[in-house]
Amino acid sequence: MIHGDSDIGEPKVASAARYVERLNPDIDVERRETRLDADNAHELIGAYDLVVDCADNFRTRYVVNDVARLEGVPVAHGAIYKFEGQATTLLPDGPCYRCLFPEPPEPGTVPDCATTGVLGVLPGTVGCIQATEAVKLLLDAGEPLGGRMLFYDAMDVSFETVSYARNPDCPVCGDDGIETIAGIDYGGGCRVDAD
């Protein structure tokens, strides 16, 4: 929704910042033109009240989950694939993403958006749900989507919510969970390893 044809060739952080400034000039946008990875995630995530995870690759998604958990930062998660989307909110005291999906899929087993494609409006639908979760969390209002995964199927216009609980065997937040991400191999996890 926030990147247009005229933005092609520009970093997404630039077109995203421009969109937000146009939407509301009172918002103070801090641009971080860098790739989030295990080396800078603590510094980047720990400095904020909330993460909205719009990552298009598994490596970033798992780094965000793990570091946000260690930093006690909630995450509004969203993901899309072809005609389907999903959203959940990872609260610091609730189940994490690895409680559902302990490890990323092996590199090469899951095609990425550049290969499979995604319905153009789908990121807007899922992104607006994430934005709603973000506003609710910051206002401490309503019931967040914690411990629940919302599945959206655009083809038959169905929304389904599935509850999930903390997994005691979760490699991150389980009984023998981690205290640091040092030593975790995040690998590629993405079919096309784009810069």
Ligand SMILES: [Zn+2]
């Ligand atoms: Zn967990």
